[in-house]
Amino acid sequence: MFELRRLRLVHELALRGTLAAVAEALAYSPSTISQQLAQLEREAGVALLAPEGRRVRLTEHGRVLAAHAARALDLDEQARGELESLHPGLAPVRVAIMQTAALAIVPAALRLLSERAPDLRVELVEMPPELGLFELTARGVDLVIAEQYPGHTRAHTPGLERDPLGTDPIHLAVASVDPARSLDDLRDRPWVMEPAGTAARLWAVQQCRAAGFEPDVRYELADLSAHARLVAAGQAVAVLPDLLWEGSAVPVSLLELPGRPAREVFAAQRTASRARAGMREVRRALHDAFPMRRTDAVPPRP
Template identity: 80%
Template sequence: MFELRRLRLLHELSLRGTLAAVAAALSYSPSTISQQLAQLEKEAGVPLLAPEGRRVRLTEHGEVLAAHAARALDLDERARGELESLHPGLAPVRVAVMQTAALTIVPAALALLADRAGHLRIELVEMPPEQGLFELAARSVDLVIAEQYPGHTRPLAEGIDRESLGTDPVRVAVPAGDPAASLAELRDRVWVMEPAGTAARLWAVQQCRAVGFEPDIRFELADLSAHARLIAAGQAVGVLPDLLWGGAPAPVSSVELPGRPAREIFLAQRASSQGRAGITEVRGALRDAFPAQGRSTAG
């Protein structure tokens, strides 16, 4: 009989690629991970790992067992969901949130949950959408608030469900009183953008290229509040979503992008956790907390 904890380690290794990454994610030492996987190999009776330089890789047997491990973890989660339906609040709900959601949607949702499900323990961790969706597949979080930009689709791992919360207009932020009236007029400005590799950065750069210029990105920051401060101080321009302001007056002026685009804000959850009453409560509160002007009317 395979032990579920060890199967999870194999599943994590198939996702993260290195023993060190698995150890960091699960707060174990790499030597502990190695020992547990060696024991899993004994239980399986076949080699699951093979050395590859200083790293290890899954063998063909390892890949087969890792796929079965994912299904076993799904079944475990479904069973826990049924138990939770009989005992609400049995397990905490861990939510990965991007910064703008943490500033605006989440505080309102927590206030709703305090009234609706005060027994429920909510744990929040701020992550970029790319990382949050990965950690959702890896079972480190239960729910993710993420974004998707027009014309840019995000890959979702198998077994992940998503629900649209609504839309959030995106504009170019410029210093207050700036005379620029179009994106093309900002070709010679200094830009602040999110780090390379993020969907927000890729999309913003594409908007500039579509009107004929390559932005001069001198400031690369993950914190959108820092973007806003730089722009308000007259040091840069940048692409920012309305949700950042939380309904309060913005300290900057804005220039409309061609077509007046808006990003989609969505929730993502593992299909195997659909039975968890706590997650359902949190989803409902996040849905109700989303600003009414951008709320989705679908389903």
């Protein structure tokens, strides 16, 4: 019989690509990973790994076993979920959150959970949505709060499902004394944007290109609070979501973008975890905590 713990290693290697990455993700040493995979090869009776330069790659047999490993891990999660339904709070729920969710959604959600499911342990880790969705597939987290921008739908991954939480209007942000009134007025300004490769960066650049210019991105920062500070100081302009201002004064001037766009904020989970009672409680709390449904929410900005 294959041991599930070893099957997870070959599943992780198929996703992450290197033994070093698997070791880092699972907090093992690379030598331990190698030893466990060697044992798995002996159990399988076929070569699962082949050398490729200084690294290794999965053989055809290895890829077949990795696919079976993914299904075995799903079945294990489904079984644990059904057991948990008899005893809610049995397992903690680990959630990957983007920065604006940490500011505007999660505090209220945790307050609701403390009332509804006080024995449930929720663990949070901040990750950009791209990394969070990958770690969800790799079972590094149980739930992800992510976003997608108008016209830029994220890829749908087999085995994952989404629960829309709400929409979040997006505005141009300029210094309060800035005379600009539209995107066209900002073609010669320095911009601050999120790092290259993120959905937010791609979407913001496309808005500028649609307006007929290439943005001068001088500042590349993941922290949206830092974006706001640069804008307020008159050193940059930006495209920022309204959730960033939830519960605080807005230190900049907000201008409408063409079409008044809004991003969709959603929670994603593995389909195999659907039966977990703790997961259902967390999803319900996130849905109820979204600002547009809360009685203490800041009114929508014009």
